[in-house]
Amino acid sequence: MADDYAVQVCNLFAQLTARGVSIIFSSGDTGVGSACRSNDGKNTLQFSPSFPATCPFVTAVGGTYGVDPEIAAAFTSGGFSNYFSRPSWQDDTIYDYLNSIGDTNQGYFNTSGRAYPDVSAQSVRYLIWNDGEPDFVWGTSCAAPTFAAIISNLNSIRIKQGMPKLGFLNPWLYSQGYQGFTDVTLGASRGCSGVDIYTGQPAGKIENASWAAGPGWDPVSGWGTPNFAQLATMVT
Numbered sequence: 001m002a003d004d005y006a007v008q009v010c011n012l013f014a015q016l017t018a019r020g021v022s023i024i025f026s027s028g029d030t031g032v033g034s035a036c037r038s039n040d041g042k043n044t045l046q047f048s049p050s051f052p053a054t055c056p057f058v059t060a061v062g063g064t065y066g067v068d069p070e071i072a073a074a075f076t077s078g079g080f081s082n083y084f085s086r087p088s089w090q091d092d093t094i095y096d097y098l099n100s101i102g103d104t105n106q107g108y109f110n111t112s113g114r115a116y117p118d119v120s121a122q123s124v125r126y127l128i129w130n131d132g133e134p135d136f137v138w139g140t141s142c143a144a145p146t147f148a149a150i151i152s153n154l155n156s157i158r159i160k161q162g163m164p165k166l167g168f169l170n171p172w173l174y175s176q177g178y179q180g181f182t183d184v185t186l187g188a189s190r191g192c193s194g195v196d197i198y199t200g201q202p203a204g205k206i207e208n209a210s211w212a213a214g215p216g217w218d219p220v221s222g223w224g225t226p227n228f229a230q231l232a233t234m235v236t
Helices: 002-018 088-101 140-160 170-175 228-234
Strands: 024-026 059-065 079-085 113-116 119-122 126-130 133-137 193-195 202-205
Touching (some): 088 113, 119 140
Parallel strands (some): 024 059, 059 119
Antiparallel strands (some): 079 113, 126 133
């Protein structure tokens, strides 16, 4: 079953973090979900969170665009896992968030699941070199390596000072690291349009399905985007 596979892979990620490795994944590009039906044979209408971004042992990166203001990208996947329970290091943050949204999207997501994304980075009109030519692309697969590069540079600073690498990021992000991020409060995710974007087949449709960005952590931009200069002073 899908959940057995996800749990097995997530457990392997946990072993990697125990070795001091930071594991960073894009959150996905389907907003609140693509299929929007449960895969347990019941076809329950619900948001469909992404894997492996929902594994508690990876840091999931959502997408943004624009500068001053920076806006959460509508395609960014985010929400709450159906397979993995919320880790303790997220509890206070997610309690506050759930209280703030009241009954928004009630019944379509698992209120006790691991929440994602954790952070965000730029992901629209992302300039790459493709087959010898410059090209503009988009997606959280642009945001994740951007964030990974920032963590790599922070690790370089620590190593030069004789300190260990940051390793498993999430407990630190939710306890103090978030203070080195620029909050993204504009934009919203979309999804559940009634067509699975991966298969083109009919899927669940939920009217007005969305997560909105707002103050603090939210399930479309996470804690926001990294401020490298500020983070550099926090990790040494």
